[in-house]
Amino acid sequence: MAAGPDRDRSDRRTAVRRVLVTALVINLAMSLLKLTVGLISGSLAVIADAMHSATDALSSLTGLITNRLSDPRPDRDHPYGHHKYEGIGALGIAGFILFTALEILLRAGERLLDGLPAIRVTSNELVLLLIALGFNLLLAAYEHDQGRRLNSALLKADAQHAASDVWTTVVILIGMSGALFFDVNWLDVALAIPMALLLIRVCWSVLKRTLPWLVDHIAIAPESIHAEAMQVAGVLNCHDIASRGVLGQQVFIDMHMIVEADDLRTAHRITELVEDRLDQRFGPVRCTIHLEPKDYVEQEITYSGTHG
Template sequence: MIVDNRAQVRKVLLITLVLNLFVMGLKAAVGWATGSLSLLADALHSVTDSANNVLGLVASRFSSPRPDRDHPYGHQKFEAVGALGIAAFLGIACFEILQGAIERLLTPDRPPVKISASELWILLLVLGVNIFVAFYERRVGQRIGSQILIADAKHTMSDVWVTISVMAGLIGIWAWGFQWLDVVLAFPVALLVFASGWSVIQANLPWLVDEMAIAPEAIHTVATQVPGVLNCHDIASRGVVGRQIFIEMHLIVDAKDVETAHRITEEVEARLNDRFGPARILIHVEPPSYTSSQISYEAEGIKDEG
């Protein structure tokens, strides 16, 4: 069964886009008013939040799981490409933050940061909105299996820690006049942004390069429990468990006619779908006389024709 959750993804992204634009505006306004480098860097991070939402909407538009003539395996990798685009935005934000911090170190005679209690309360409101967005996106993303929402939730969660760090520095400036905190905290902000981008890459790159989705031994165990299955081998899988899985295997069945073999393979497909679905499964049926001990594809089994 093909599950198309793009309407839910677009709804969540539109809601978070509005909230992120609101947050970005507040941060930029307070940042310009106070002259805080770390807060302006945080506002830049929020610009990427909004850009990520727009990118996610575009990716969701083209990431239909339904196959067509030109894309017989569906279009869901568009969503993973969108998630990698988020990582790229995070890399740009990291560079801009570091550049601004270094420029501030090289020009120490710039006007000091001035912050008031009312501006700190505004930042507390910003923090609350960010926390809501992060948990809202993650909850919906995990429920419907959307990589773009989960990736964007990680990005927004990094924004939460960034805002907490910036607020701590601004409180230090407001209470004790520690101007150096503004520049010093810009560096961990950049590191948090980079770490968030790296985690997004780690989560989505295996899908794009067709890394194994399910251990072949697990598929072998499920298949061989079906009556009539003698063995299975050359098992391969790719995709994301719970979202869309593609499984291929060779199945040795105890059947003397095509109808019996078909019934056995239908039962194997049903059990694999119950365990790992939704899944598209391709089974090559072989007679009882065939034998093979190679459960999966091994590196040593690939020959270099060059």
């Protein structure tokens, strides 16, 4: 029975790695393409976008490393598994997004100080950027879809990073089109600032989703766990309920329980039924249940921190 979930999780990690390898190859290619366009046109904004794509590639590489480390199977040194390495990888991606936003603001400031120098733009550069935009769109959609299918926080964060690259490329295209057709060299700078603020918002979104997991924020409302456990025949009371982890990926539940049983074998069987029910409802779940005598009365079902 235990080998099944472990194999499923191992297969999920392998699938996540395949997606990240695809993302790494595409991001490296797009970074080189944009850098070439930036050097030819002399556009600092395009060079900054190339750097953004380079951080995309770096985030995909970081994702591959953390995915290797995030083996869900426990070992002697990590009895609760290695899931949080994936969360650390998501935080690294958030850092790359923030770096990109600050880089765009810095480049915009430099152009303003330089008096908005003209850039050399032809239709060839626009076509190359449109090709890059198409690949960025496909990659963002692919990673987002696979992140949902595999329930991977790492892929979801990387998809958001890829999506931010789509928006920055759109901004660059508008700015370069303005420079080519209307001789408006300030347009890309004017659009770069709100786009940088958007990237900062994306960074905050990744942090808001990942930090609760890393600091062991509640995963499931204790009232919901209580309601499920009380549906099992033989359970008289459960209280001091705590949970952590990521719902649908891996949740750890601790609780105290009173059961209708006079022998250890029956009591153990009831706790197994509770664990199975919780796993079916919230799984995968790893549950620790502390049995107490029948005459113990506790009305509070939530974790109070006062019981050891």
